[in-house]
Amino acid sequence: xxxxxxxxxxxxxxxxxxxxxxxxxxxxxxxxxxxxxxxxxxxxxxxxxxxxxxxxxxxxxxxxxxxxxxxxxxxxxxxxxxxxxxxxxxxxxxxxxxxxxxxxxxxxxxxxxxxxxxxxxxxxxxxxxxxxxxxxxxxxxxxxxxxxxxxxxxxxxxxxxxxxxxxxxxxxxxxxxxxxxx
Numbered sequence: 001x002x003x004x005x006x007x008x009x010x011x012x013x014x015x016x017x018x019x020x021x022x023x024x025x026x027x028x029x030x031x032x033x034x035x036x037x038x039x040x041x042x043x044x045x046x047x048x049x050x051x052x053x054x055x056x057x058x059x060x061x062x063x064x065x066x067x068x069x070x071x072x073x074x075x076x077x078x079x080x081x082x083x084x085x086x087x088x089x090x091x092x093x094x095x096x097x098x099x100x101x102x103x104x105x106x107x108x109x110x111x112x113x114x115x116x117x118x119x120x121x122x123x124x125x126x127x128x129x130x131x132x133x134x135x136x137x138x139x140x141x142x143x144x145x146x147x148x149x150x151x152x153x154x155x156x157x158x159x160x161x162x163x164x165x166x167x168x169x170x171x172x173x174x175x176x177x178x179x180x181x182x
Contacts, residue, residue, distance in 0.1 A: 109151045
C-alpha cells in the first residue's frame with residue numbers, strides 16, 4: 001500500500017540533513033529516534049494497511065533505519081540493497097520505506113522492485129516496481145522479496161525504513177510471498 005506525503009516537508013528535510021551522506025545504515029530503537037513527530041502518522045498508515053488484511057492485529061513499531069544510497073559504481077555495486085532480500089528479522093512482520101530525497105526530477109534509478117513468488121518462469125511479470133518519490137511511504141509484508149534498482153544520481157538517495165511487528169505471535173501465519181497489492 002502506498003501513502004503520499006506522510007512526513008511534513010520541513011521535518012523530512014531535517015531528517016534528510018541528519019542522515020550523513022556517507023552513511024550506509026543507521027539503526028534506532030523507537031525510544032531513541034530523534035524525530036518522534038513522524039511516528040504517529042506512520043502508525044496511522046500501518047493501521048490502515050493492516051485493516052485491509054485478514055490479520056487485523058495492531059502493528060507495533062519495532063525500529064527505524066536510515067539509509068543513504070550513493071551513486072551506483074564499481075565500489076558499491078555489492079550493496080545488499082541491490083540484491084534480492086527480505087526484511088524478516090526478530091519479529092518484523094511489515095516493512096515501510098519512506099523516501100526523503102528532494103528534487104525528484106533529478107532521481108535516476110533507485111526504484112523499489114517487489115518480487116512475487118520467485119520463479120524464473122514468471123520473471124519479470126511477477127514484479128512490481130515502485131518509483132521513489134519525496135514523502136512516499138510503501139507498506140508491504142517483510143517476508144516479500146524485494147530489491148532496489150541501482151541509484152544513478154549524484155545526490156544521495158536517503159530513505160527511512162520502519163520495521164513493524166504485531167502484538168501477538170504471527171509466525172505461524174506468514175503472509176503470502178505473492179506480489180502484494182499496494
